[in-house]
Amino acid sequence: MNIDEVKVCILRMEGTNCEQETFDAFSRLGASPEFVHLKQLEGRDTIVGEKRNLEDYQILMFPGGFSAGDYIRAGAIFAARLKSSIKDDIIKFIEDGKAIGGFCNGFQIMVELGILPAFDCTLSEHPQAVLHANDSGKFECRPTVLRHESSGKCIWTSQLEKGDLRYIPSAHAEGKFMLPHESQEKEDELYHRLFDEGRIVFRYSDPNGDVDASYPYNPNGSRFNIAGITNEMGTVFGMMPHPERVFFRNTQPDWYRRKIGPEEGDGRIVFRSVLDHITKKF
Amino acid sequence: MDISNLFKDLDLSAPVRQIKILNASDEELMAVSDQLAIGLSIEEMVRVRDYFESEKREPNDIELEALGQAWSEHCCYKSSKYFMKKAFLGIDTDYIMIKNEDAGVVEFDEDHAYVVGLESHNHPSAIGPYGGSATGVGGIIRDVLCMGAQPIAVIDPLFFGPLDTPINAVPDGINHPKFIFDGVIAGIRDYGNRIGIPTVAGMVNFHPGYTGNPLVNVGCVGIGKKEDMIHSRVGGKGEIYILAGGRTGRDGIHGVTFASADLSADSEEKDRGSVQLGDPITKEPLIHSCLEMNQKKLLGGMKDLGGGGLSCVSGEMALDGGFGAIIDLEKLPLKEEGLAPWEIWVSESQERMMVSVKPENVKDVLHIFNKWDVEAIVVGRVVDGKRVTVNWNGEMILDLDLDFFTAGPEYCRIYESRKINREIEEEPFPKPDRSGFESSLLRLLASPNICSKEHVFRMYDHEVRARTIIKPAVGQPFTPGPSDAAVIKPLEHSNKGVAITADVNPYFCELDPFRGALSALEESLRNLVATGAKPHSITDCLNFGNPEKPDRLGDFEQACEAIGEFARSFQVPVVSGNVSLYNESDVGKVPPTPTIMMVGLIDDVNDATTSDLKKEGNMIYMLGKTFNEMGGTAYYREAGTECSCVPDVDLKISSKTMDAVLDLNKQQLLRSVHDLSEGGLGVALSEMCIGGHIGAEVNINEIGMDAGSALRDDIKLFSESNSRYIIEVQLQDALKVEDELSRFGVPYYKIGTVGGGNFKVTNGENILLDIPIDILDHTWRNGLGDLMEGSE
Structure with missing residues (x-):
């Protein structure tokens, strides 16, 4: 399909607030994003012309923010509402090979919803991972360097090489990625699966590519510096940092230190990659 | 005195009391004012009595409450307006679109306007730091929103007592500065982050004068199409009032009268109900829905409910449109049962917005609110005749002439300007040796007012909306230095930017309010100019003590005059502002604090x-x-040396230097620019080295040679004289830059070069400083953290 035919559902509810910049990122590349309120998918309080069906879109985006205030646990309320209303639509969407992405609060929602990491299923009944409160105990808004770990599996980063470094900033209070600890053995096995299946997409690193680097390079204390993961199909992708914030060079943290160079920011490739994949596949 | 005989319960479906004042004595009138806690003076109560005499009836409690709010210092600026009118309110430029409303509306480009407002939330933050600061952010965002603009940036200048104040030095009933500091920052963090508006700039200042009364000033900038800018007034007769957002409760009752009195030891107990509660997750959809219905041209007018609540809003909106209004008060959704009508009428519960809508658009407006799950209800209508009427189940309980109701008194109270001693002592203390220079610089870098504020701004999302081009930190991503101003690119299809900064040095202002205020303006200007932006508008928040004391009012008058002088000289207008008086407690008044927020524009x-x-x-x-001119400087304060000669401002030099820096920047001849402020040259160069993580070697011998008598090296290094900048220039551009500076008539000194791993300063003969960057960085970066830990 042509890029302008790619419909992107930018899903929002009260408290999602990175939707404009997420919308802009798709729009600038020629796709057709649309703001869709959760109630429009649920068909609640809508008048003629406002109801939307998920199946009409090729990409579903969970923008960052503080959906419903994040008052219980980040993303928990949004996920609960999705599960109770359009769970089957989401499963079908994923099984059709369509793309779902989430940044920051979007990633938290996806984990709460059970579509990441989704071991041995499309959508797990209970969350299989957690994005826990940062080790610092604080909200952290700071630059982060990400090392790309995937070798082409994830459709959202297919245009990045393994080992590429990207400056993509973080801003969250709950971003420490952890898998459940039933026993040391089981926990290790789950991390191994993520690594072995190529599902770790980004890890926090220092500017030299060291992915064992600690705070502030790893802003939240994530195990193995994990910043973003994908599902088994490579189509569902969540990350804590915000690629939509560095679509252009002049929002990178130190762009003015080298005033020459391409105008493309480090986050744009994420949007380019997924659009490239969708236009080829559908 | 017992005045219960003056109160009579009316036989109505709601609890309303009539208060018999027509025949009351002066003593009884004051007792009524005290008992209702409406803060009206005897002259004002007499005016009220005369009014009801002409109406030939006794007032109800809800009417006196309404007047108490409307005539409070906070709502009608009765003590301050005279001085502001005299000094600067009349200074206009052709690019101001709306002023004297909730926020100033100023031209941004041919099709767009930016909107700017700055408010104080001082007393609520003293009592409930978390709720006080959060609702401060909420309030200023609503002020910008209700002009029809999308909020794009929050700015928060904050002032606290020293974090290491001994517990026993904090008076009874007052929270420790550290508790207030933590709470205020957490409130801004949780509210600002949740509504998705970046907090991009501000300041954190510590001074013992704020121990009893912290200052929390919050500013907001918004952007919108000119055609979408909307007035805070009704559009015409027959329009319907719709109240949307949060429910009404007991929180925030008497907020404005509380803001218009000194804090006291029992404030914490007595006034807790005056602090509102914020709810960002009601606010965020309120922003979306208000902007959507405004862009669809469904609104006649829009105004946020702030000080004085529904009472002030329904009256002012109607009167400003030339009409009256009828309100059906029983319709308001409440947080709790059992509120008396007067409480509902004056409650300052947060997250509420009033829109005035033509009858045919009511359905569409209610649908948009419903889509966002925002509660909205029809509460009244616009009618002919300049009166506001409140009904409860059809029974009239308030009926006031709007001209009388909203025209609060205006006073020119007695004020006393102080005499400033500008004499200086040539040798106030022995000249330092090399180790003295080094320890002085490191002490300054670690001091709370100079050290890195990363501890604070990393907790604020300063990048949401993805349009923050210059952030609070600049330089190497993991070891940045401080930025002079934030730069935002508000529009998708234009590279034009707004630069925002806020500043004031209370140490200068307490010694010399006029030069202190002028310095605040000049420093704000320098911050903008250093980033390459031309100053475009001023917004002020004037925080002072009790205006009924002539010396406090004298300080206020001097600050106003300084603002006027600056605004006239630069033709940069004051487009909006706020006055906060009565910032006093049992331990005294705050230093005069005229906070300046300045917005600049940059073409690209x-x-x-x-x-x-x-x-x-x-x-x-x-x-x-x-x-x-070392009075109030960080260096003299560290040395414990008193001097009242604070830095002066020469507006002509200031203007020339501004023009030169902007011109050089436009030609892209400047690799870095930093303004000199607290800690002078020594601190400014240290910060530049820290941000770039690279050293510098300078010789300060030439500096000040033209001043008549030679300056001491420590004065050269730590003077805080205004209108100074450091610039970094590539070798091949040096001659061109020097030519340009001469052409503009700007004094300049070639002081050194970038390089190495140390910050090294000589006076031509001796080495004064030679410190590794890592030590500067560590000292500056951990200053606040060390202090926080030390005071646990």
Whole structure:
């Protein structure tokens, strides 16, 4: 399909607030994003012309923010509402090979919803991972360097090489990625699966590519510096940092230190990659 | 005195009391004012009595409550307006679109306007720091929103007592500065982050004068199409009032009268109900829905409910449109049962917005609110005749003439200007040796007012909306230095930017309110100019003590005069502002604090320049003259030396230097620029080295040679004289830059070069300083953290 035919559902509810910049990122590349309120998918309080069906879109985006205030646990309320209303639509969407992405609060929602990491299923009944409160105990808004770990599996980063470094900033209070600890053995096995299946997409690193680097390079204390993961199909992708914030060079943290160079920011490739994949596949 | 005989319960379906004042004595009138806690003076109560005499009836409690709110200092600026009118309110330029409403509306480009407002939330933050600061952010965002603009940036200048104040030095009933500091920052963090508006700039200042009364000033900038800018007034007769957002409760009752009195030891107990509660997750959809219905042209007018609540809003909106209003008060959704009508009428519960809508658009407006799950209800209508009427189940309980109701008194109270001693002592203390220079610089870098504020701004999302081009930190991503101003690119299809900064040095203001205020303005200007932006508008928040005391009012008058002088000289208008008086407690008044927020414009955000040193071998110049005017400077304070001669401002030099820096920046001849402020040249260069993580070597011998008598080296290094900048220039551009500076008539000194791993300063003969960057960085970066830990 042509890029302008790619419909992107930018899903929002009260408290999602990175939707404009997420919308802009798709729009600038020629796709057709649309703001869709959760109630429009649920068909609640809508008048003629406002109801939307998920199946009409090729990409579903969970923008960052503080959906419903994040008052219980980040993303928990949004996920609960999705599960109770359009769970089957989401499963079908994923099984059709369509793309779902989430940044920051979007990633938290996806984990709460059970579509990441989704071991041995499309959508797990209970969350299989957690994005826990940062080790610092604080909200952290700071630059982060990400090392790309995937070798082409994830459709959202297919245009990045393994080992590429990207400056993509973080801003969250709950971003420490952890898998459940039933026993040391089981926990290790789950991390191994993520690594072995190529599902770790980004890890926090220092500017030299060291992915064992600690705070502030790893802003939240994530195990193995994990910043973003994908599902088994490579189509569902969540990350804590915000690629939509560095679509252009002049929002990178130190762009003015080298005033020459391409105008493309480090986050744009994420949007380019997924659009490239969708236009080829559908 | 017992005045219960003056109160009579009316036989109505709601609890309303009539208060018999027509025949009351002066003593009884004051007792009524005290008992209702409406804060009206005897002269004002007499005016009220005369009014009801002409109406030939006794007032109800809800009417006196309404007047108490409307005539409070906070709502009608009765003590301050005279001085502001005299000094600066009349200064206009052709690019101001709306002023004297909730926020100023100023032209941004041909099709767009920016909107700017700055408010104080001082007393609520003293009592409930978390709720007080959060609702401060909420309130100023609503002020910008109700002009029809999308909020794009929050700015928060904050003032606290020293974090290491001993517990026993904090008076009874007052929270410790550390508790207030933590709470205020957490409130801004949780509210600002949740509504998705970046907190991009501000300041954190510590001074013992704020121990009893912290200052929390919050500013907001918004952007919108000119055609979408909307007035805070009704559009016409027959329009329907719709109240949307949060429910009404007992929180925030008497907030404005509380803001218009000194804090006291029992404030915490007595006034807790005056602090509102914020709810960002009601606010965020309120922003979306209000902007959507405004862009669809469904609104006649829009105004946020702030001080004085529904009472002030329904009256002012109607009167400003030339009409009256009828309100059906029983319709308001409440947080709790059992509120008396007067409480509902004056409650300042948060997250509420009033829109005035033509009858045919009511359905569409209610649907948009419903879509966002925002509660909205029809509460009244606009009618002919300048009166506001309140009904409860059809029974009239309030009926006031709007001209009388909203025209609060205006006073020119007695004020006393102080005499300023500008004499200086040539040798106030022995000259330091090399180790003295080094320890002085490190002490300054670690001091709470100079050290890195990363502890604070990393907790604020300063990048949401993805349009923050210059952030609070600049330089190497993991070891940045401070930025002079934030730069935002508000529009998708234009590279034009707004630069925002806020400043004031209370240490100057307490010694010399006039020069202190002028310095605040000039420093704000320098911050903008250093990033490459031209100053465009001023917004002020004037925080002072009790205006009924002539010396406090004298300070206020002097600050107003300084603002007027600056605004006239630069033709940069004051487009909105706020006055907060009665900032006093049992331990005294706050230092005069005229907070200045200045907005500048830059044609292309890609031309913005930052303070971090860029490259080995580049030349370093200092622009502007250095004087021995050390009063209030960080260096003298560290040394414990008293001097009342604070830095002066020469507006002509200031203007020339501004023009030169902007011109050089436009030509892209400047690799870095930093303004000189607290801690002077020594601190400014340290910050530039820290941000670039590279050293510098400078010789300060030439500085001040033209001042008549030679300056001491420590004065050269730590003077805080205004109108000075450091610039970094590539070698091949040096001659061109020098030519341009001469052409503009700006004094400049070639002081050194970028390079190495140390910050090294000589006076031509001796080495004064030679410190590794890592030590400067560590000292500056951990200053606040060390202090926080030390005071646990």
